[in-house]
Amino acid sequence: MNQDTIETIERLISNAYTSYSNFIETLLIVVALIAVHFIVNAIVRRQTENDSIRYKWRKNLAYFLSFIGFLLIGRIWFEGMASVATFLGLLSAGLAIALRDPVTDMAGWLFLVWRKPFSVGDRIEIADRKGDVIDIRFFKFTVLEIGNWTKSDQSTGRVIHIPNHYVLQNSIANYTSDFNFIWNEIEIIVTFESDWKKAKKIITEIVNSHSEDYVADAEAQVRRAKKSYLIQYKNLTPIVYTEVVDIGVKLTIRHLSHARRRRGLNQLIWEDVLDRFLKEDDIDFAYNTLRIYQNQIEGKPDLKPKSTSG
Numbered sequence: 001m002n003q004d005t006i007e008t009i010e011r012l013i014s015n016a017y018t019s020y021s022n023f024i025e026t027l028l029i030v031v032a033l034i035a036v037h038f039i040v041n042a043i044v045r046r047q048t049e050n051d052s053i054r055y056k057w058r059k060n061l062a063y064f065l066s067f068i069g070f071l072l073i074g075r076i077w078f079e080g081m082a083s084v085a086t087f088l089g090l091l092s093a094g095l096a097i098a099l100r101d102p103v104t105d106m107a108g109w110l111f112l113v114w115r116k117p118f119s120v121g122d123r124i125e126i127a128d129r130k131g132d133v134i135d136i137r138f139f140k141f142t143v144l145e146i147g148n149w150t151k152s153d154q155s156t157g158r159v160i161h162i163p164n165h166y167v168l169q170n171s172i173a174n175y176t177s178d179f180n181f182i183w184n185e186i187e188i189i190v191t192f193e194s195d196w197k198k199a200k201k202i203i204t205e206i207v208n209s210h211s212e213d214y215v216a217d218a219e220a221q222v223r224r225a226k227k228s229y230l231i232q233y234k235n236l237t238p239i240v241y242t243e244v245v246d247i248g249v250k251l252t253i254r255h256l257s258h259a260r261r262r263r264g265l266n267q268l269i270w271e272d273v274l275d276r277f278l279k280e281d282d283i284d285f286a287y288n289t290l291r292i293y294q295n296q297i298e299g300k301p302d303l304k305p306k307s308t309s310g
Contacts, residue, residue, distance in 0.1 A: 022076050029072050033065045101165065105139040108164030112136060117167060123153075123175035123259050127166050140164055152263035175259040178225040181218045184257040186269060189248045189286040196249040199283045200240050206272045207238040207253050210265060214256045248286030 044057045111117075118124045123132050124143065130153070131143030145158040175182060190199050218236045225231050238255035257265050277283050 025076050026073050029069060033069050037061055037065055101163065102139060104165035104168065105163050108167045109138050111167055112141070112164065117172050118174050118177060122177055125173040125175075126162065127170045129160055129162060131160060134159070152266065154263060178228060179221050179231070180259055181214065181221065181256045182259050182262070184255055184262050184266070186253040186266060187250055188253070188273060189245065189250045191248045191284045191286045194249070194284050195282040196242070196251065198280065199277070200242065200251050202276050202280075203251055203253060203273060204238070204240050206276065207240070207255050207269055210268055211238050211255050214258065218256050247288055
């Protein structure tokens with residue numbers, strides 16, 4: 001047997017012994033870390049019966065021990081490597097995978113600080129969640145929820161914590177940034193027999209009376225917002241659109257409303273409309289109903305069927 005073969009066999013035996021030794025050390029480290037995890041959790045369970053505290057200790061301890069284990073085991077297996085950079089590269093890759101969400105949350109926080117798509121106090125919608133922002137932190141921001149089972153953007157009372165990485169993955173709707181008003185629409189339907197022109201005039205007078213202060217404030221805000229955005233609003237005054245639908249003539253009010261006062265303004269407009277229409281004998285609300293139309297009686301004279309004589 002030549003010298004090269006002997007050296008090759010010795011090298012294989014040495015590598016096998018080293019691998020076996022590394023495997024034993026790795027196993028001992030894993031067992032030790034599991035034991036530490038079990039002992040610490042047992043101590044925490046004896047010290048408190050609060051499920052929330054127990055959960056936090058269990059999760060945080062698992063993360064910490066996993067990180068320590070990765071360092072110790074990595075040192076064993078990569079101890080003989082000439083390039084420390086290889087180990088550090090693998091370590092960085094492992095940390096990037098294990099801490100992906102926290103890292104992206106930090107990136108989201110930097111985006112919030114730098115670009116400021118919203119600030120504390122703004123009303124936003126993101127990932128089907130709507131609410132008023134009440135806190136922004138490194139890993140999450142918090143909103144006081146609106147909508148959901150309530151209507152007209154009223155608060156539900158629930159506090160929702162949203163990870164910061166959502167701002168990098170989802171579109172953000174801001175109700176109050178730079179421009180604190182939103183466009184609101186109210187649909188009012190009157191019967192075909194009603195004097196819809198008079199109804200439209202009444203509705204226009206009512207909505208104008210409630211929008212005088214809003215229009216002046218909105219115009220000032222648009223002028224400020226144009227410094228940052230390409231906003232081309234030219235007419236901010238209310239308007240009433242006319243449309244024919246199955247059950248009558250629909251008069252749609254389009255007007256500006258403060259983002260947080262939409263429901264209150266809707267109520268004021270509706271109450272005034274109800275009061276005014278009650279006084280008008282030639283205006284009725286339309287609603288789904290069954291009706292038999294007799295053209296000979298109700299139709300226009302020139303469109304009524306002509307009687308034929310024998």
